[in-house]
Amino acid sequence: MPGSGSPLPDEARRANLALWDEWARIHEGTEFYDVEGFKAGRSSLWPLETEELGPYVTDGTTLLHLQCHFGLDTLSWARRGAEVVGVDFSGTAIALARRLADEVGLAGRATFIESDVYDAARHLGGRRFDIVFVSWGAIEWLPDLEVWARLCAAHLKPGGRFYMAELHPLAYCLDETTGPAELRLRYRYLPAPDHPVVDPIEGSYADPSADTTGHVSYSWSHSFAEVVGALLGAGLRLEFLHEAPFSVSPVFELMEKDEQRWWWLPDGSGGRRADVPFSYSLMAVMPDRAGAPAFAPASDEATETGAGAADASAARGPCTEDEE
Numbered sequence: 001m002p003g004s005g006s007p008l009p010d011e012a013r014r015a016n017l018a019l020w021d022e023w024a025r026i027h028e029g030t031e032f033y034d035v036e037g038f039k040a041g042r043s044s045l046w047p048l049e050t051e052e053l054g055p056y057v058t059d060g061t062t063l064l065h066l067q068c069h070f071g072l073d074t075l076s077w078a079r080r081g082a083e084v085v086g087v088d089f090s091g092t093a094i095a096l097a098r099r100l101a102d103e104v105g106l107a108g109r110a111t112f113i114e115s116d117v118y119d120a121a122r123h124l125g126g127r128r129f130d131i132v133f134v135s136w137g138a139i140e141w142l143p144d145l146e147v148w149a150r151l152c153a154a155h156l157k158p159g160g161r162f163y164m165a166e167l168h169p170l171a172y173c174l175d176e177t178t179g180p181a182e183l184r185l186r187y188r189y190l191p192a193p194d195h196p197v198v199d200p201i202e203g204s205y206a207d208p209s210a211d212t213t214g215h216v217s218y219s220w221s222h223s224f225a226e227v228v229g230a231l232l233g234a235g236l237r238l239e240f241l242h243e244a245p246f247s248v249s250p251v252f253e254l255m256e257k258d259e260q261r262w263w264w265l266p267d268g269s270g271g272r273r274a275d276v277p278f279s280y281s282l283m284a285v286m287p288d289r290a291g292a293p294a295f296a297p298a299s300d301e302a303t304e305t306g307a308g309a310a311d312a313s314a315a316r317g318p319c320t321e322d323e324e
């Protein structure tokens with residue numbers, strides 16, 4: 001039975017699944033996802049991912065993509081030669097991912113599994129991958145990162161790499177703002193597994209005008225210490241943690257898109273604010289038996305930071321908890 005091994009409460013699972021099935025239907029036709037562009041050969045991957053993880057993906061690299069939505073990123077890695085497996089709990093998203101894989105001729109290199117991420121081990125049968133990949137708006141749907149991190153580690157080969165690119169925990173704390181100089185902390189920063197944020201949903205990040213009447217979402221805050229601690233606790237070794245002042249979607253209405261599709265907060269005088277993080281990326285390695293990474297990058301680029309990424313650092317200081 002789906003969800004039986006999951007720390008996700010049933011009520012949250014039902015609500016989030018209904019929402020994601022609806023969003024998958026909506027997202028197929030959005031400019032944000034640009035499915036036609038993908039079919040014509042465009043990669044859906046962001047420059048950060050291709051710069052930081054791309055050098056590790058060569059012909060035959062095995063890649064597990066957790067919470068793959070309808071598979072555009074999964075299939076974009078397959079286009080670069082990887083043998084990919086995508087996991088998502090939305091049957092609508094997985095059906096679309098399989099259809100797209102067929103349409104673009106990648107079905108032979110791509111498998112899609114409909115499963116709660118917490119139940120994925122039952123479907124993966126102990127298979128280990130060179131890379132486990134997680135991206136953009138994935139972990140907020142998960143109450144428990146220790147179970148999740150153990151799953152990621154359990155499916156990595158010795159020397160394999162875990163990579164994630166995500167929205168920054170600080171960005172989740174900020175209140176809606178009308179001016180770039182008026183940022184205010186409002187939502188919680190520190191984790192609270194027993195206190196999901198329950199929000200009515202209006203539209204989607206990919207189509208704010210979409211009709212999603214009646215849907216609510218259950219989500220959880222995750223601090224840097226929680227994310228990194230869970231991964232280290234699962235036996236992975238942190239290789240880098242980068243922060244960046246741009247986002248994949250507008251966190252605030254006043255954000256502006258650049259030529260690479262990144263969204264920036266304007267500084268109020270014609271420039272962009274580079275002092276507030278909206279994204280982070282992280283790589284961690286599963287040590288091999290001798291304790292050293294065995295899976296080498298295809299080129300030296302892999303050790304460089306992504307465009308605009310700042311040095312590794314951790315966000316500090318809790319925000320107020322007045323949202324609950």
Ligand SMILES: C[S@@+](CC[C@H](N)C(=O)[O-])C[C@H]1O[C@@H](n2cnc3c(N)ncnc32)[C@H](O)[C@@H]1O
Nearest residue numbers: 020067069088089090115116117135136137141
């Ligand atoms: C924002 S999307 C991931 C974004 C992806 N990188 C993209 O833009 O294509 C989050 C995904 O997590 C999936 N999801 C949420 N909770 C899940 C769970 N418990 N198990 C498996 N998938 C889940 C949703 O169905 C959705 O496809």
